[in-house]
Amino acid sequence: MLLDMDQLRSLALVCAVGAWTMELLKQRSDAFKRIMFQVLGAISRDGEQHNVNSATWFMSAMLVISWCNPKIACCIGTIALGVGDPAAAFVGSKFGSIKLYGKKTLEGTGAFAIVTCLATVAYLSLFYETSATDMALISVTGAITGAIAELYCTFVDDNLFVPVATGAAVTAVMGQFDIVPKSAAWR
Numbered sequence: 113m114l115l116d117m118d119q120l121r122s123l124a125l126v127c128a129v130g131a132w133t134m135e136l137l138k139q140r141s142d143a144f145k146r147i148m149f150q151v152l153g154a155i156s157r158d159g160e161q162h163n164v165n166s167a168t169w170f171m172s173a174m175l176v177i178s179w180c181n182p183k184i185a186c187c188i189g190t191i192a193l194g195v196g197d198p199a200a201a202f203v204g205s206k207f208g209s210i211k212l213y214g215k216k217t218l219e220g221t222g223a224f225a226i227v228t229c230l231a232t233v234a235y236l237s238l239f240y241e242t243s244a245t246d247m248a249l250i251s252v253t254g255a256i257t258g259a260i261a262e263l264y265c266t267f268v269d270d271n272l273f274v275p276v277a278t279g280a281a282v283t284a285v286m287g288q289f290d291i292v293p294k295s296a297a298w299r
Contacts, residue, residue: 172272177275189254192278196255221262222259229251246289246291257278
């Protein structure tokens with residue numbers, strides 16, 4: 113079943129509150145922290161025992177974008193982080209040789225943009241009716257914004273910034289395009 117915007121916002125709120133509650137418990141209780149990392153240790157990054165977990169930042173981003181953007185921009189922001197960020201990490205770490213900023217590479221940033229653009233085209237094709245030109249412009253806007261946000265984000269976790277920046281950019285350009293959901297569930 114597809115969620116309407118009120119349900120999406122409610123789910124995002126519950127997830128963000130749950131994530132931040134776990135962060136608070138992790139900081140206040142060594143016993144909780146041990147149990148949490150026994151259960152989630154395989155999927156956690158180094159340093160997340162002492163810093164805010166990347167999933168908490170992502171849940172916070174989902175809360176922000178669900179309250180500030182239409183559903184299409186929420187989904188494209190999620191696509192950027194969900195497929196673009198892992199593509200950048202994989203390609204950048206395996207094949208990256210041209211440094212752009214810090215540890216970020218041209219190859220990783222390019223992979224982010226290309227994969228995000230293709231995934232957004234697939235998403236728009238499946239769920240919306242729009243011209244190929246509008247689809248391309250929305251997809252490129254989201255992909256390039258997400259790639260730049262991921263490349264230069266040093267002031268906050270990219271799991272928060274990438275979806276928020278991408279969703280905001282897509283929302284900003286959406287008024288220029290004629291996009292009709294294929295189903296009432298995607299409004």
